[in-house]
Amino acid sequence: MTDALSLDAPAPTRPDGVDADCWLACIDCGATYPPFAAVRYACDDCGGLLEVRYADLPDWDEFSGRGVWRYADALPFETGRTGPVDPENPAGVSLPEGDTPLYEVPGIEADLGLDRLRVKHEGMNPTGSFKDRGMTVGVGAVAAVGVDRLACASTGNTSAALAAYGARADLETLVLLPAGKVAAGKVAQAAIHDARILEVDGNFDDCLDIVQELANRGEAYLLNSLNPFRLEGQKTIGLEILERFRDEEGGFPDRIVLPVGNAGNTAALYKCFRELVQAGALARADVPKLTGVQAAGAAPFVEAIESGAEGVERWDHVETRATAIRIGEPVNAPKALPGVRETGGTAVAVTDEQITEAQRELAREGIGVEPASAASIAGLRELRERGEIDADERVVCLTTGHLLKDPEAATAASDDPEPVGNDVDAVLELVGE
Ligand code: F0G
Secondary structure (H helix, E strand, O other): OOHHHOOOOOOOOOOOOOOOOEEEEEOOOOOEEOOOOOOOOEOOOOOOEEEEEEOOOOOHHHOOOOOHHHHHHHOOOOOEEOOOOOOOOOOEEOOOOOOOOEEEOHHHHHHHOOOEEEEEEHHHOOOOEOHHHHHHHHHHHHHHHOOOEEEEEOOOHHHHHHHHHHHHHOOEEEEEEEOOOOOHHHHHHHHHOOOEEEEEOOOHHHHHHHHHHHHHOOOOEEOOOOOHHHHHHHHHHHHHHHHHHHHHHOOOOOEEEEEOOOOHHHHHHHHHHHHHHHHOOOOHHHOOEEEEEEEHHHOHHHHHHHHOOOOOOOOOOOOOOOHHHOOOOOOOHHHHHHHHHHOOOEEEEEOHHHHHHHHHHHHHOOOOEOHHHHHHHHHHHHHHHOOOOOOOOEEEEEEOEEHHHOHHHHHHOOOOOOOOOOOHHHHHHHHOO
């Protein structure tokens, strides 16, 4: 890990030759680039991942308004706009997004014997997943860099979000999906928002390999989480959780538990905490422990955490009912592994059965989530049962996508409808008087 990714890293200083308020920096070799001078997804010198850095990092009192753009002072643009992109005046493309509920879940909290448990439901965003937070910033960056075709590889939610934001920005959108492995609601979203949908005979990781090559050849602007601007938007999940938890619970949560696929969200939350520490807005001791959860059939990130490996080894064969996180190579691992380690968090794998049970538990509290989202609750339960999380911890679980994304999984997890005769007596006979 480079020093810049340490929680003790000093606040960045503006590099020579950059006069913008933010710039891109390589997390490996530290090379820096102006933010929008060229399309760039990786370091020219060493190929490392890039992240956005800022000359001024805001404190809590600098935020105003609601949703993602409440946090504009922590983002590369001053505002999000609801109209089409304007190359003369780059801004986020907003539907708007964020400001999602932080539910109380008294049943699960009591069952797990936890002091406090809240659920941040990102399925309540405009297209039904947290991806919208990334797209409002990432699609805004398109105007700034001057490309007119958007593209992503996706297990479904990224493509749904990109299609909607691409439509809003009036830009052509291309999505590559693993054939037969994307939940119906997500494909329907990409289709109705008029994305060109290409189904690849391969896994998500194969789709991403292709899209990266298309982007490198200048054929499209990449909006997977390798795009450093997208992760800036996703940072606001952390800002919202911390602000609301503090206001409602009188302090910051001890731990945030989230599902891991490409580890983009894990990386974004860690960056959020790091910048707050650098701004003096969060004490190092108050940084929540980042805790990642994967499905047992697609758990290369958990493997790396458990073995203490420096990097993640790609799994060529992955399988899980939680298709959103059916991913063999978490491409943001170089940013996310330090996040889990530096915050004192951990990572855990859960079975598909545990995921379905957690989905039903949340449903009993009135909260509808897709399987990948339920992994956070399943992972929390697993860690509680192993004794790795104490009863006095205050925990937030992130649920990343809406129930209706995957109607087949919901149906499979529940009782079948009962056929009944077309009269009252037949109904009463069935339900009992
Ligand atoms: N939960 C849901 C519902 C997702 O759709 C994803 C990722 C994740 C969790 C994992 O997030 O990649 O930041 O670790 N979905 C991507 C997609 C891969 O294409 O929609 P991550």
